[in-house]
Amino acid sequence: MQPLIRIAGLSKSYGSSRILDNLSLDIPAGQKVALIGPSGSGKTTILRILMTLESIDSGQVEIGGARLFDETATGPAYVAERRLRPIRAQVGMVFQHFGLFPHLTVERNIVLPQILNRVASEPEARRKAMELLDLMGLADKAAHYPDRLSGGQKQRVAIARALALQPRVMLFDEPTSALDPLRVNEVLQVLHAVARTTDMTMLLVTHEMSFARNFADRVLFFDHGRIVEDGPPDAVFDTPRDPRTQAFLRLSSQGE
Amino acid sequence: MSWDSHYALLALPVLARGLWITIVATVLSFALAAVLGLLIVLAEMIPSRTVRTLVRGSEHFIRGTPLLVQLFFLYYVLPYLDVTLPALGCGIFGLGVHYAAYLSQVYRAGIAGVPPLQWEAARACNLTRTQTWVHIVLPQALKPSFPVMGNYLIALLKETPILSSITIMDMMGEANTFGDLHYRYLEPVTLVGILFLSIGLLARWVTGTVYRLLSNPV
Amino acid sequence: MTATLIDLAVSMGRGLAITAWLTMGGCALALACAFLFGLGRVSERRAVRAISIGYIELFRGTSVFVQIFWLYYALPAFGILLSPMVSGIVALGLNVGAYGAEIVRSAVGAVGRDQAEASTALNLTRWQSLRYIILPQAVPRMIPVFGNNAVELLKATAIVSLISLSDITFQAQQFRIRTGQTIMPFIVTLLLYFMLYLLILHGVRRAERAYALPSGNRPS
Numbered sequence: 001m002q003p004l005i006r007i008a009g010l011s012k013s014y015g016s017s018r019i020l021d022n023l024s025l026d027i028p029a030g031q032k033v034a035l036i037g038p039s040g041s042g043k044t045t046i047l048r049i050l051m052t053l054e055s056i057d058s059g060q061v062e063i064g065g066a067r068l069f070d071e072t073a074t075g076p077a078y079v080a081e082r083r084l085r086p087i088r089a090q091v092g093m094v095f096q097h098f099g100l101f102p103h104l105t106v107e108r109n110i111v112l113p114q115i116l117n118r119v120a121s122e123p124e125a126r127r128k129a130m131e132l133l134d135l136m137g138l139a140d141k142a143a144h145y146p147d148r149l150s151g152g153q154k155q156r157v158a159i160a161r162a163l164a165l166q167p168r169v170m171l172f173d174e175p176t177s178a179l180d181p182l183r184v185n186e187v188l189q190v191l192h193a194v195a196r197t198t199d200m201t202m203l204l205v206t207h208e209m210s211f212a213r214n215f216a217d218r219v220l221f222f223d224h225g226r227i228v229e230d231g232p233p234d235a236v237f238d239t240p241r242d243p244r245t246q247a248f249l250r251l252s253s254q255g256e
Numbered sequence: 257m258s259w260d261s262h263y264a265l266l267a268l269p270v271l272a273r274g275l276w277i278t279i280v281a282t283v284l285s286f287a288l289a290a291v292l293g294l295l296i297v298l299a300e301m302i303p304s305r306t307v308r309t310l311v312r313g314s315e316h317f318i319r320g321t322p323l324l325v326q327l328f329f330l331y332y333v334l335p336y337l338d339v340t341l342p343a344l345g346c347g348i349f350g351l352g353v354h355y356a357a358y359l360s361q362v363y364r365a366g367i368a369g370v371p372p373l374q375w376e377a378a379r380a381c382n383l384t385r386t387q388t389w390v391h392i393v394l395p396q397a398l399k400p401s402f403p404v405m406g407n408y409l410i411a412l413l414k415e416t417p418i419l420s421s422i423t424i425m426d427m428m429g430e431a432n433t434f435g436d437l438h439y440r441y442l443e444p445v446t447l448v449g450i451l452f453l454s455i456g457l458l459a460r461w462v463t464g465t466v467y468r469l470l471s472n473p474v
Numbered sequence: 475m476t477a478t479l480i481d482l483a484v485s486m487g488r489g490l491a492i493t494a495w496l497t498m499g500g501c502a503l504a505l506a507c508a509f510l511f512g513l514g515r516v517s518e519r520r521a522v523r524a525i526s527i528g529y530i531e532l533f534r535g536t537s538v539f540v541q542i543f544w545l546y547y548a549l550p551a552f553g554i555l556l557s558p559m560v561s562g563i564v565a566l567g568l569n570v571g572a573y574g575a576e577i578v579r580s581a582v583g584a585v586g587r588d589q590a591e592a593s594t595a596l597n598l599t600r601w602q603s604l605r606y607i608i609l610p611q612a613v614p615r616m617i618p619v620f621g622n623n624a625v626e627l628l629k630a631t632a633i634v635s636l637i638s639l640s641d642i643t644f645q646a647q648q649f650r651i652r653t654g655q656t657i658m659p660f661i662v663t664l665l666l667y668f669m670l671y672l673l674i675l676h677g678v679r680r681a682e683r684a685y686a687l688p689s690g691n692r693p694s
Binding site for chain 3: 316323333428
Binding site: 051052053081085088089091092093095097099100101102103112113116117161162165 | 373374376377379380381382383384385387391392395396399
């Protein structure tokens with residue numbers, strides 16, 4: 001079977017530092033993947049490229065068989081916006097710093113993208129929003145503006161907003177890193193519930209090792225723009241082969 | 257010679273007539289400036305160096321030359337190009353274009369103030385460029401622009417006496433004509449000053465209130 | 475044709491000199507008023523503060539156009555006759571000075587309480603603290619905004635043509651009346667003002683560089 005996401009020979013540098021180093025990776029539909037590793041190892045950049053937020057120096061990315069890049073004289077460039085939009089419709093993203101629209105109420109944050117994407121009529125979109133807010137335990141916040149919410153609440157709204165568009169791929173970019181430690185769990189619980197109940201493909205960048213282990217059925221360990229360990233969570237966490245993974249896991253278990 | 261209250265009282269109704277023109281000119285030219293200023297900023301988004309240089313250059317030129325001369329240009333030169341506008345039309349157009357070059361800067365600052373994450377989130381929600389501008393960026397960019405726009409509205413109001421120089425009978429035009437008629441300018445011109453002072457204070461209060469209401473949606 | 479061009483060049487040259495004098499005189503007065511009333515605005519003395527606020531509100535609240543006309547046409551009613559040049563410089567200087575005073579006030583306010591407190595701790599007098607600590611940090615913030623004000627003043631000088639001072643704009647009007655030509659004199663006029671505008675921008679940029687604080691310490 002063809003993988004849903006296919007990444008081939010991806011490289012990217014900022015000035016002299018290499019963010020991604022000839023990276024290749026296939027992800028089959030429905031897989032829940034956790035991306036772990038030290039800061040600056042390229043985990044977040046992968047997600048941002050899949051969301052078409054970041055340019056690349058070389059390589060190719062396919063989502064659902066559609067290419068994201070055209071080969072041009074100056075290297076790969078994103079395909080025309082017209083062709084990009086149907087691809088983007090299959091991908092949703094939750095950001096570290098939420099990215100809620102501050103001028104819209106919580107409900108409107110979830111409703112407006114659905115309407116603009118024509119995935120639902122206004123009443124359907126509102127029903128969907130309330131359903132998701134209910135699931136997130138935030139039904140009573142529908143009419144509030146984002147600045148009245150705590151970080152954990154904001155992130156749950158952001159998750160609901162992304163889910164409402166029913167993407168095939170969900171990208172979570174350190175969804176709990178900006179949160180108050182006491183608020184981390186409420187978001188992790190929601191993520192866990194979503195992961196268990198859908199067949200969506202999910203990529204999660206996180207520093208919460210024990211959560212990564214529970215959430216994922218595949219763990220990738222990144223270091224300096226390469227994947228140095230790739231396997232099921234038990235194998236990666238219990239019997240890591242690469243010394244860099246061993247060292248990183250030792251340090252992060254001390255932190256927990 | 258000193259202040260003559262009787263004479264001042266005679267001038268008041270005449271000035272009131274001019275006040276009406278002042279207000280009409282202010283409102284219409286500000287509306288024009290608000291729309292045109294936004295168009296300037298959006299025109300700059302066209303990915304062409306020539307367009308951008310042209311837009312920026314004209315903006316500098318409009319901001320760098322006196323409104324009075326611009327009005328003279330419109331008033332005296334346009335008829336030679338077979339464009340006939342009534343004086344008030346010239347005045348409103350000139351004022352509107354002049355202030356558009358200022359408001360475009362205000363909009364630009366507002367747009368620059370929208371965090372990059374908002375653009376990224378809009379893309380993650382698969383919005384088109386136009387949808388992103390209309391629904392996400394402009395609403396957030398305009399709100400902090402409102403108080404500054406209020407300042408420009410008041411500045412524009414205070415610039416309207418210049419319209420009298422192209423025969424428009426605004427407050428200043430009426431005051432001058434009334435003064436010419438009686439060889440006495442102290443009272444009418446002082447009254448115009450007092451009226452501007454009061455309208456300015458009133459406008460400041462109104463724009464302040466409007467902004468407060470906008471920033472706390474009920 | 476040549477005669478007309480020479481006529482235009484000569485009258486525009488005369489006008490340019492008048493406009494330049496007006497601008498420089500106005501800017502000098504505006505700068506003096508800006509510091510006088512801007513610092514007066516933050517004075518410890520109530521009366522000084524009140525006078526400064528009154529000045530700022532009066533000149534910002536009425537229009538520069540009205541002020542010029544008032545000085546020239548209304549003041550004679552009190553037996554004070556000012557020449558068009560003096561009326562122009564005084565009105566422009568007082569008007570722009572009022573805006574400048576607000577700039578001085580906010581720049582001084584932006585330097586921060588800790589600097590004033592540090593000066594007190596070092597036993598500096600109020601004047602010493604202002605002269606050696608506060609102003610050197612506040613002035614770099616003022617320069618770009620003063621530049622904008624200088625441009626506004628330059629543009630406002632054109633109004634003085636209406637009280638028969640023979641600046642660039644006045645010369646253009648006279649030329650139009652004399653020759654019946656409109657496009658050429660007004661284009662030349664606009665270009666001359668634009669040139670003066672660019673000159674001011676250039677000067678401001680140089681002043682910014684001259685007064686720049688050491689890097690890492692720039693006003694934010």
